[in-house]
Amino acid sequence: KTTSIHQCFLISMKLLGLLFKNSWWLMALAGTLGLLSGASTAGLIATINKAIEFSDEPNHYLAASFIGLCGVAFATTALSQVLVVRITQSTIYRLQMELVSRILDCPLRQLEFIGKSRLMAALTDDVDAVSKASPWLSGLLANSTLLLGCGAYLAWLSPLLFSGLLAFMLLALYSYQVLVNRGLLAFKFARQTRDRLFEHFRTATEGTKELKIHRQRRIAFMSEDLSQDAAEYRHYRTFAMSVFAYSGSWALILFFIPIALLLFLLPRFSTIPQALMASYALTIVFTINPLRTILNARPMLAQANIALKNIDTLGLSLAALGVESKASESSFISLTSSWSSIELIDAVHTYSSENDCNFILGPLNLKFQPGEIIFIVGGNGSGKSTLVKLIIGLYNPEQGKILLDGKPLSNANSEVFRELFSVVFSDFYLFDRLLGLDVPNLDDRARAYLQQLQLDQAVQLQDGVFSTRNLSQGQRKRLALLTAYLEDRPIYVFDEWASDQDPTFKRVFYEQLLPELKARGKTVIVVSHDDRYFECADRLLKLDYGKVVYDKVL
Numbered sequence: 001k002t003t004s005i006h007q008c009f010l011i012s013m014k015l016l017g018l019l020f021k022n023s024w025w026l027m028a029l030a031g032t033l034g035l036l037s038g039a040s041t042a043g044l045i046a047t048i049n050k051a052i053e054f055s056d057e058p059n060h061y062l063a064a065s066f067i068g069l070c071g072v073a074f075a076t077t078a079l080s081q082v083l084v085v086r087i088t089q090s091t092i093y094r095l096q097m098e099l100v101s102r103i104l105d106c107p108l109r110q111l112e113f114i115g116k117s118r119l120m121a122a123l124t125d126d127v128d129a130v131s132k133a134s135p136w137l138s139g140l141l142a143n144s145t146l147l148l149g150c151g152a153y154l155a156w157l158s159p160l161l162f163s164g165l166l167a168f169m170l171l172a173l174y175s176y177q178v179l180v181n182r183g184l185l186a187f188k189f190a191r192q193t194r195d196r197l198f199e200h201f202r203t204a205t206e207g208t209k210e211l212k213i214h215r216q217r218r219i220a221f222m223s224e225d226l227s228q229d230a231a232e233y234r235h236y237r238t239f240a241m242s243v244f245a246y247s248g249s250w251a252l253i254l255f256f257i258p259i260a261l262l263l264f265l266l267p268r269f270s271t272i273p274q275a276l277m278a279s280y281a282l283t284i285v286f287t288i289n290p291l292r293t294i295l296n297a298r299p300m301l302a303q304a305n306i307a308l309k310n311i312d313t314l315g316l317s318l319a320a321l322g323v324e325s326k327a328s329e330s331s332f333i334s335l336t337s338s339w340s341s342i343e344l345i346d347a348v349h350t351y352s353s354e355n356d357c358n359f360i361l362g363p364l365n366l367k368f369q370p371g372e373i374i375f376i377v378g379g380n381g382s383g384k385s386t387l388v389k390l391i392i393g394l395y396n397p398e399q400g401k402i403l404l405d406g407k408p409l410s411n412a413n414s415e416v417f418r419e420l421f422s423v424v425f426s427d428f429y430l431f432d433r434l435l436g437l438d439v440p441n442l443d444d445r446a447r448a449y450l451q452q453l454q455l456d457q458a459v460q461l462q463d464g465v466f467s468t469r470n471l472s473q474g475q476r477k478r479l480a481l482l483t484a485y486l487e488d489r490p491i492y493v494f495d496e497w498a499s500d501q502d503p504t505f506k507r508v509f510y511e512q513l514l515p516e517l518k519a520r521g522k523t524v525i526v527v528s529h530d531d532r533y534f535e536c537a538d539r540l541l542k543l544d545y546g547k548v549v550y551d552k553v554l
Contacts, residue, residue, distance in 0.1 A: 023087050023091075026083055026086070026087050027083075027084075027087055029083060030079075030083035030084050030087065031080075033077075033079050033080035033083070034080045034145065035145050036072065036076040037072075037076040037077040037080055037145070037146075038144065038145025038146035038147075038148070038149060038290075039145055039146075040072040040073040040076060041069075041073050041146045042145070042146050042148075042149025042150050042152075042153060043149070044066065044069045044070065044073065045150060045153065045282070045286045046153050047062055047065050047066050047069060048282070049278075049279045049282060049283065050062055051066070052279075088131065091130075092127060092131045095127060095311070096123065096127055099122060099123055099127070099311065099314075100123070103119060107394075107395075107411075108389065108394045108395065109394075109395050114314070115199075117195055117198035117199040117202060118198075118314070119314075120198050120202075121194055121195050121198050121310075122310060122311055125191075125194055125307070126307035126311050129300075129304050129307035130307050130308060132300055132303075132304070133297075133300040133301050133303065133304030140293075140294060140297050140301075143290035143291075143294055144290075144294065146287070147287055147290055147294075150283050150286065150287050153283060154280060157276060157279055157280065158280075161262075161272075165280075168257075168258060169254065172251075172254040175250075176251045176254070179243055179247040180243065180298065182243050183239070183240040183244050183299070183302070184240075184302050186236045186237075187236070187237075187240045187299075187302050187303055187306055188306055189236045190233055190236035190237045190240060191303075191306050191307070193229055193232050193233040193236060194233060196229045197226075197229050197230060197233055200221075200225055200229060200230075203221065203226075204221075204226070241299065244295075244298060247295075248292070248296065251291065251295055252288060252291065252292060255284060255288050259280075259281050259284055259285070262277055262280055262281060263277065263281065339405055339420060339490060340369070340370070340405050341367055341368065341369050341403075341404075341405060341406075342367070342403070342404055342420075343365075343366070343367045343368075343402070343403040343406075344364045344365060344366045344367075344390070344397075344400065344402055345400050345401050345402075345403060346363045346364070346365060346399065346400035347362050347363065347364045347365075347390060347397040347399070347400035347401065347402060348360065348361065348363050348364070348399035348400055349390050349395050349398060350398055351386065359383070359386075359545075359546060360546050361383040361386050361387060361390065362397070362399070362400065362546065363399070363400060364387070364390075364400070364548060366391075366548070366551065368391070368491075368525070369523070370521060370523050371521055372523055372524075372538045372539060373514055373517075373523075373524045373526065373536065373537050373538045373539070374523075374526070374537060374538065374539045374540075374541055375527075375528050375540050375541065376388070376526070376527045376528070376541050376542075376543065377529070377531075377534070377540065377541070377543070378542050378544055379544065381545070382543040382544050382546070383543050383545070383546040384495070384527045385425075385426060385495055386546075388423070388493055388495050388527060390402070391493070391525065392418055392421045392423060393409060393417045393418045393421075394418070396409075396411075404417055404420075419489065420489060420490050421489060422483075422484035422487040422488075422489040422491070422492050422493070423484070423492075423493040423494075424477060424480045424484055424493070425495050426495040426496040426499075426527070428476075428480050430469055430476050430479055430480055431483070432465065432466055433464050433465040433466060434446060434465075434483060437464070439486055439488075442464055442486070443461055443462070443463065443464065445486065447461055449482045449485050449486070450482065453478040453479075453481065453482060454505065455475060455479065455482070458471060458475060459471070459475075466479065474501045477497055477500055477501070478501075478505075481494075481497065481513075490521075490522060490523060491522065491523045491524075491525065492517055492523070492524045492525070493524075493525045493526075493527075494524070494525070494526045494527065495527045496527050496529070497509070498510065498530055499529070506530065510530070510533040511533075511536065514526070514536055518538075534554070535554065537554055538553065538554060539551070539552065540554055
């Protein structure tokens, strides 16, 4: 018994530490109530045994003790579980907020290295595993206390008999633990496979169109990628849960063996009082249910332990990769009110792929000033989008430096620097409402832009919330442009914005919207392939495989 309980406590230590960190005094109260719950239940068993032993004569003291212990057991069990539920939900909330905060504070390049699938698995599966396991802690504590109380009671009845019982149970549960360890290892492998499954799920949702139009690709994806990893995940999960089922049943059978020995074997070699045998048998039977609860908690606690290790590893890796410094509100105001130049001085960015093929952007020596329209052009893979991320401070150069008004960009001021830019990326994300915009008459101004962008018939706006995002890609980009307009920042960056627009609105973009932004004193950086509109630029910057071919004023 003690071996199994000890293993359960070892598995749940990280979880207990997390809950205590969130609210130590409530957790301490829940633990105390759990101890009282187990002790009162053990007291009930002792009371029942006494009542059976003295069944020939009425005993009002035992009856009153029984009723009182029932009340204590009910109140302490319920309150302990309610407190643990409250602490758990609060802890899960804080854990989710902390993880998302760390992700948003981590440099973009490092997040790309970690991968979306691993991040999503941590935010969903791992947090869910912790959430499901936490309520078991109250029952684990109460039932462990009950088992210890019953053990103490049996030792008080007969120390010699209890010593033999304990020796047998320790040897028997050792075999149980050997079996359980295989299940724990299978859970670990299943969790590792889960990361790959998340990547396949992303492929199925984000690559639906490509899979639908190519039957052989769809078949290969289903049979070679998704099916294999899903089958591996199923195998590990099935094996682990089966091991826990067999081991749990084996452990319960182990509890009946001492009863059989006590009733059928020991009387052949020694005279044991009937009352003692009845007390031992009844107490052992009473311990089966709490043992079952502890054993049922093992899979949940094991998964939570693995999940917490993954979260810790992710947290440590995020911390090791660096967290960007926060800036005060006054810094944003002072910086975005005016600027004179942004310079890239011998800036180099290296992109390493999985096959160790490096793409090097740079060295770059570029300067951007207020009130100009710059087109960045070049073939696919020339580094245009990477250059955009470097210019706006999402990537830090491995060599060289970026200067704002002669001052170097660093982790300490990168967040402030990025406030200069309103960006519509080629792989942009469209929010369902206008978040974080402190703009007077927001809805009225947004509706005016909806009309200007020819979206007023397709999208309605109420309290900053769009009526729909179910639009064509070109229309979605116009909604993203609307958000950029409302941000009203000094520099606008459009990465292949016009590629999804119809010819009419593409002309509106180049010949009306860009000149309007310039007339308002904005700097506009446009990544484009539309050579027929190059004349709309003040300056043309061409890249070819990470190098600046030319940078000329038109």
